[in-house]
Amino acid sequence: MSLKLTTQAYCKMLLHAAKYPHCAVNGLLVAEKHKKKDSPRDSVLCVDCVPLFHGALALAPMLEVALTLKSRLIRPGNIFPVFNCPILIDAWCKENKYVIAGYYQANERIKEARPNQVAEKVAARISENFSEAAMIMLDNSRFTMDCFVPVLFIYDHHDNKWKCREPSTDCFEDWIEAQKITAALLESKSYESLVDFDNHLDDLRNDWTNPEINKSVLHLC
Amino acid sequence: MSSISELYDVSWEEMRDKLRKWREENYRNSEQIVDVGEELINEHASKLGDDIWIIYEQVMIAALDCSRDDLAWSCLQELKRQFPDSHRVKRLAGMRLEALERYEDANKLYDSILQDDPTNTAARKRKISILRAQGKSSEAIRELNEYLEQFVGDQEAWHELSELYINEHDYAKAAFCLEELMMTNPHNHLYCEQYAEVKYTQGGLENLELARKYFAQALKLNNRNMRALFGLYMGLFATSHQPYTPQNPEAQGFAARNRDEVDCVQLKFQHIHGEGLSC
8 A cells, every 4th residue: 555645745744844844843644535435545635734743742732632633623514724723633624525545744953864653643642533644754854945856754553663765756646746845845834834733722823734835835736 | 136225215324223223133134134235334334333244244144045155254354354353254254154054064164163152152053953954953053952951041042942842743842842941931921822833733632622722722812813713613612512431520520611711712702803803
């Protein structure tokens, strides 16, 4: 079962890491809900990513808010576009028919790319709801402005262990496009306007779905 | 390449004031500091007066963050020229060595500062930062604990230690550090809220109740703290489904009361929705 990434998902992951070079960052990857429930998919396409936190990743409450809090808190039908109420990830997924399909993390230190306890726990939680979930660790040491090489380590869940896949460009829907667009957005410092869930909690007006960045990606395609 | 003053239509005084604000509030927006500071230094050095030295220091540290060794080196040279025997400047030279990953040389420099002046806190903290950069968390924790035995009032150090403990998943000790911070800063809603998060993460009924209380306290101190509001809701929810046990006969009572509070929090969310508040 192979995971593939769209340009938008890859871009936003790297922008998130670039915005906070001195912190660990993490986030979720979402895929479209499979329409035919009985026939298996040949690959899971992660169409977007939700940047979650930066800094202290090992605290539970906000992570649980991100992963589990359902939209019963908000008056139904009033989630968007009013941006002065919290946008919950669960509600957004339902609205767009997405399912949480993966987890990404970039560690604080450049040379440290191994998944830690937090990564394994969250990824395990996600795979309870989505059996083909993958865990992605960013390789900080190969992360450059030009993005010449993919900077990911993708881990799949086999026999209760996370095994790292051979790195290749097969996991991209279109590697050349992803490389070009990510490099362009890094150059233009688009990461300054990237919003993660932490920023949203600081000020509810910040929109973690990042519509502006999505537009820029589309525009450059 | 247009300058900052042209791009944003600001005067040099506004740029200087912005740098001061970032300095005083300890922002780590290094790219912006480098852009603004470099222009200020290159174009308006003569107008800055004595402010220029602290600006050199601020820009140098930001330049190290952005891998601008050229800029960091030139700032360091200016400071060395002006303050030839200063420990403060020596510490900056050490930070540059750290940025180049020459940790042995940096440590030697800090040790020489400490030989001259054993009470120099900056050098000791840099040595601990080196341990953290090298991934030696347990040693960093040990050194920081020793440091805090001597310098009990150093809040930055207590906060750093709480972060180190959180990364090591030692939540009990992280809570202790945050308790120290709350004692000296009882009106700081952020410490309250972080303490509550640590307690929540620790888990167990007692800790969840405590977390709920401190989330509520954080909200009392700042009713726009969204994390505290969410945390309060999560805490209420977690503690509102406790069965009766002989060990804790009051649990059901608390649970029932907490279920009522869940409704209050939901109303609060709707209230926020109506008012459009932000944190």
